[in-house]
Amino acid sequence: MPPPPPHRPTSTSTPSGKGELAELKTQLRQLAGSRAPGVEDLKRELYKKVISYMTIGIDVSPLFSEMVMCSATSDVVLKKMCYLYVGNYARVHPDLALLTINFLQKDCQDEYPMIRGLALRSLCSLRVQNLVEYLVGPLRSGLKDTHGYVRTVAVLGVLKLYHIAPNACKDNDFPAMLKELIHRDGDSQLHFSFVSGGIQFFYLMNNEHMIYMIKDFSEWAQCLVLEMVAKYVPEDPNETFDIMNLLEDRLQHANSAVVLATIKVFLNLTMSMADVHQQVYERIKAPLMTLVSSGSPEQSYAVLCHLHLLVMRAPVLFSSDYKHFYCRYSDPSYIKKLKLEMLTAVANENNTYEIVTELSEYAANVDVAIARESIRAVGKIALQQYDVNAIVDRLLQFLEMEKDYVTAETLVLVKDLLRKYPQWSQDCIAVVGNVSSKHVQEPKAKAALLWMLGEYALEMPDAPYVLEGFVESWAEEESPEVRLELLTAVAKCFFRRAPETQKILGAALAAALSDAHQDVHDRGLLYYRLLQHGVETAERVINPPKQAVSVFADTQSSEIKDRIFDEFNTLAVVYQQPSYMFLDKEHRGAFEFSDDTSTNASVTESSETMLASQSVDANDNDLLLSASEKEDTRGNLVSNGSSSYVAPSNSLIDGLGSFTVPPAASSLPTASFAIDDLLGLSLSTNSPESTLAQPSLVLNAKPALNPGAFQQKWRQLPVASTEDYGLSSQAAANLTGPQPLLKHMQTHLIHCIASGGQAPNFKFFFFAQKSNASTGLGYFLVECIINVTARKCTVNYKTDESDLLESFAAVFKSAILNFGV
């Protein structure tokens, strides 16, 4: 066959494409009626041409009637090509499909079983609704055909019919016919197709019957049967063992799909029997390992994902098999990543040394991503507290490798390590002190280094001078995270070594106050005022005594892992996410956030960067409750117990977390304090707080109100006033999620307690408190509903301070109208 001409897929519109089609059309017409010898060969060539056009994406549907006319032939290959063509275009042109019915029905009575079968298959594959009536007859006779092939096709045909017209299927008694067939027909091929076809009808059929026949099915059908068995709940333990004994040899099947399906059955059946469940793990280990080493790379990967899941769930059971997770040089990086995670998980007292040795070899790996990953793995193992001594040495060796990315990763780890094991500080600090700050470029690493400089200022002789270097290049520092950390580090250093650091702190504060980034500016202002208030107070807030972190928050909650585990042998395992996280998304439109998905959504969001208290939810009451619950759990998880304050770097703001301190005065008189002179600061007169304060109303900078109390107040108080504001187009454009507005309102001392919604509709609950108010009083509560497309904002105010409401409303209005400007 000549190779197809290089047409572009759209070439139907080009003249040459049209010309060729017209030519084919006339040629086919000429051949249709001809009975000359050799005409079949000519037809075949033409058909091939048509199909090759179809294959490369050219629309050849205009030839439909000619193709059908030519199909009256005894040549099987011609028939097949014609069926292929018809099958491809009938769906798009149901009117044309009618044309083919006749000749397909005729073929269904052909003398050759092959043709009968093929015709029946094509007929069923047309799947055009209005042709259902033509299907029933051929299907019925197909099921009774003398040849197994035709019966097989017919069974699948019934399934296809069921998809387009379930009623027609039931009306014609097909389910009963299928049931009868399976008992009567000894044909293993048919059993198989029966199962794949019939599974949808007889889902609840006697499973056991199927299990006993499992060996007669094809490997694919076995997968389906096993899938069914996995959902079966045995009546008593004996039945469980019977099933497992029966299926045990399936673990040695050459087809990995069968093995995995069997493993799923085993795991599901023994879920409630802890000891047997353990034995199952032991039993399935070897087959899984064999699959990993036997199959193609693609199979290995999928099996490895499942193995990964099991290892994460029961690391102890795999701790002696750690060598299987050693990375090969030639493994693609996604496989290496999985293996690294498994190595990390299975580390225990006995194998830590070897695993860490192995991981250290990867640190010198050519693949930078993997080198980083392996250093992180070493750190994770260290945090699991096995044999820390050796690991600390390794980490410190990494620092001596003098590769920028290795140093960067290691610094972050050493920082975490010190937070957990302060007792190692001497060894670590000695080495970290030698790290030249010039070699540290990455923001995270810089922040880590700064944290250590601040925290261990006493142990590192040159800490103030290194910090000084950083402060001098403040303007060049791009990452706000680093600037924040630098500020804190300088402050901490100041508390420890005041004489040397005093100047630097002044410079740092000055730089922070004129910083363009809101958070840096705010923190600078906060420190400045704290220092004004008194150095001891400031130290108490900025640098309180810390407890060693016992547990770091895990990235994936165990609940999610459990969910994935329930979905063993599904795609969820490969994605390492439960199916609701990716399955729903594609069907989820902007407004399809129904109540039952909302809980799922909040899990998704909170696992990302969103703060739990701001999770997406539509239901107000639920939202408030769940927010307060989550607050509690979050408090337990996040090590340093930072409360509802939003800061860009959760891990590094140790001192700042404790904002339960009584409200610090936000509007201090601007008279210059002694500390100003001390630090050599001169604040410009138009410092931001003067614009914040409205004449008669001064808001508390750090009001305390927990979601429960908010909810109670909200219920008690009547709506004091309702107003509508129009938003600017910039504001609407900025409001892609709740976060920006929250941050914005916070700068106006109005705090958000809960928010939710999806573009274009958002809902927020804000609150504020007037300063100097006695505890539990002087609150302003606001419900704010924003529609971004209409650029409209509806605000409901409630307050127990009704005489100040007007001025608060003015503050709120100006705040919200300033958003995005």
Place this chain on the structure above:
Amino acid sequence: MNCMFLLSDNGEVMLEKQWMGQPVDRSICSWFWAQNDSRKVPSVIASPTYYVFHIVREGITFLACSKTEMPPLLGIEFLCKVADVISEYLGGITEDLIKDNFVIVYQLLDEMMDNGFPLTTEINTLKDMIAPPNIVSRMLSVVTGGSSNMNTVLPIATTSNWPWRSTDVKYSNNEVYFDLVEEMDVIVNRDGFLIKYEVYGEIRVIARLSGVPELTMTFANPSIINDVSFHPCVQFRPWETHQQLTFVPPDGEFKLMSYRVKKLKNTPIYVKPQFSSTGGLCRVSILVGIRNDPGKQIDYTTLEFPLPSSVASWDLTANHGNISSSPGSKTLTWTIGKMPKDKSPCLSGTMHLEKGMDHLEEFPTLLVKFKIMGIAMSGLRIDRTDVRNVTYSPHKGFRAVSKAANYEIRT
């Protein structure tokens, strides 16, 4: 599974097969190709609309889409099967072969899957239904003026008790060959310690036997095997009770079983690399030799040496075999061939590092390849095979070969 595409090595759609009512638009292929930029995409990914499975064989991408959740291995296994079948039918998988025979490929895909679920994937059954495009049938079609390349005989295997075998196989010379193929998976660390040594083995069989023979195979030392997996034809009970393989073989070539042997101790060869670098110069010496003589010739020995990126030029010589390098990949290949018994091949010389580099910062990993014919490194031995249920006594042949598949030397 909704559909399948075959993509050539530049992303062009060569073939499209839809199995479900709703056709999948082929734009998914260009989406996939955009993702697949570096050819480093995991074999299962999620597109915005479909789950996309793919495997790559000889540069051809087999791509399948599914709209619903399904066992991932079902998809991947099926694609592997399709690739195997096509390659068996066409004698390989290349763009030209597929384009020349696309009618056959369409027919195969039609029989292998229907309504989105695998149907007939046994190659022997398929061959009964669709004749492979061999030279004979091509000749025939030329001579007789076009008999079809499809059997009009009934596909008998679909009704036999052994779906993998048709009942009326006839040979004038009955013969069966067993190949023991073992692959070594070895990691030697920087200090020369063996940290991992495993053997993965397969028994491949070529059976040309008439009738329905039942074969039994016993091993001299089955206890060394760690884990096994079998072709569906192997009966489970005899293995459980006597570690004995009993099976009715498929016709032709197939993989009877695969196994794993763990915790082996003695590698046949040693590799001693030494790198010492100072002042921008790196001295290299790699010594290779026989450690434990397996008793057979170690052949086809090669050593791949990926050059660290900081190496600017090299000047290396070997006292045995020759060194070649491919300019693009920065990998040296040292071909030793037959391992000499009287001396140890040595590669030595210097490498110049790039300007500004004082010493080597990356540690290359050496990959060793070799083959040993006539021996199974795991030590597994086939004791005897019996053929029953037939009147003839066939010719039996046994072979063994060990290969270094993943033999890594870290430096």
